[in-house]
Amino acid sequence: MADDILYETVGPIRIITINRPSKMNSLDFSANDKLINAFKMFDEDNEARVAIITGSGSDSFCAGADLKSYTLEFATTPPDQFHTKYTNGYGLGGITRNLNINKPIIASINGYAMSGGFEIALACDIRICSDNAIFALQDVKWGFHACDGALVRLPHIIGLTHTMEMFLTGNRYDSTWAEKVGLVNTVVDQSSLMDKCLEMANLIATRSPTAIQLGKETIFHALGRPLSDGLQFESTSFRKLGDNNDLIEGTRAFAEKREPTFK
Template sequence: MSIDIDRIDHVAVITINRPEARNALDPVHNAALGTAVAEFEADPNLYVAVLTGAGNVAFSAGADLKTLLPEYQSKVRAGESPMWNFGGFTTLERAKPIIAAINGHALAGGCEMALACDIRLASPNATIGLAETKWAIIPGAGGTVRLPQAVPLGIAMEMILTGNPIDAAEALRIGLVNRILPSETLLSDALALALAIASRGPLAVKAARASILESRSLTERAAMENEFKHFLEVVRTDDAAEGFAAFGEKRNPVYQGK
């Protein structure tokens, strides 16, 4: 049992390795996941991450109902207001993209972790849902915020209020996942996508991601101005000069993140 990190070129593959509990997070794994994502974010040699779960049954069933949630509830009922964000992952201010390889059930907090990722790929047996109302609570790690941003409001309302999950085909139809991929190639396909993104200018990837996410809370005019700010910043970089030179010389660029 662990949170595993494998480094492949400029990509980190982060695996929630607790398959006997459907990769649910107990207090130890919850903290370890936050540490793993923070280490990825802080490592200048890692540009993109893939998040997945061990085995082929579950991405993650979210918080462990036998340990993590009862421990949290006892603190809340004692008057505390501790953060609820899966080791900081779902609220951590990130600059780098993460791809979710959803290899089975992504329920409750597992769905919230997938929603916190930038791109979602799913296996045919994936089920995705926010089940919290079944336990008399609500999603508290971004579910009620990110799901309505990812799918039509009425669909998000139905999923959240009923707590019922949807299958991979429905997730693809409503745009919640980018693609459905064979279970046996899901992780390798996610890694290939991550490596493709990592081969682009890393500063440009960060800037493009930031511009996309920041635009959601801005007016169109402000968003365009913000995009132009990011554009000027990356045009000034050595990486941009290298990209232009490589194009002219018909060779692959060698980016340094400068």
């Protein structure tokens, strides 16, 4: 049997693929644990600059948790165990809750991004999708609501009006709508999707990894906090750059009129 989660190294890029196409790349408990471990590997790898997450095949990015083997057991866990294992543990795929990675993550959305799969995409920093991509929060159709970040992240990304429509109706939305409301950065043909994601990832990989990681941490720290708190955190974060070789290389490259090489 093929591995449910594939992990590929392409220079400074790590491509993580959910490899369950017969299940629309949905996640059962085992596949979810493997996906969490893949993101941990990326986070701990000093040579890895950017991750791309995608789904196997050309039909589905990720259909979320496998309803037949995951959702009911998950939702009916006794409250004390639920809070220990899930509320205070990792969300779906890890990156949706409590696995905080300050390196950039790109979602290469190659088809259906449904419910929990949609939430994994929302937890990424950049979303690039194919023209056949479909997005939905269908949880309310089956008796529950999203619990891995959609209700928290989505209003920040597309605003309250569009969020409420997606949540309340459970309807499906295409790539044209997604680009119009700012859900995705770019829409491309299916055949060029991974090339576009790699192009973006390789560009990001040439930038200062220290500045990127501190900057990403600052952006997410400031969300929902008072402006004064965010400004203080930003200033403190900036000062940390002064003790790092990236700043030395960057200013030297600027003076020498060349592209910097960050290590």
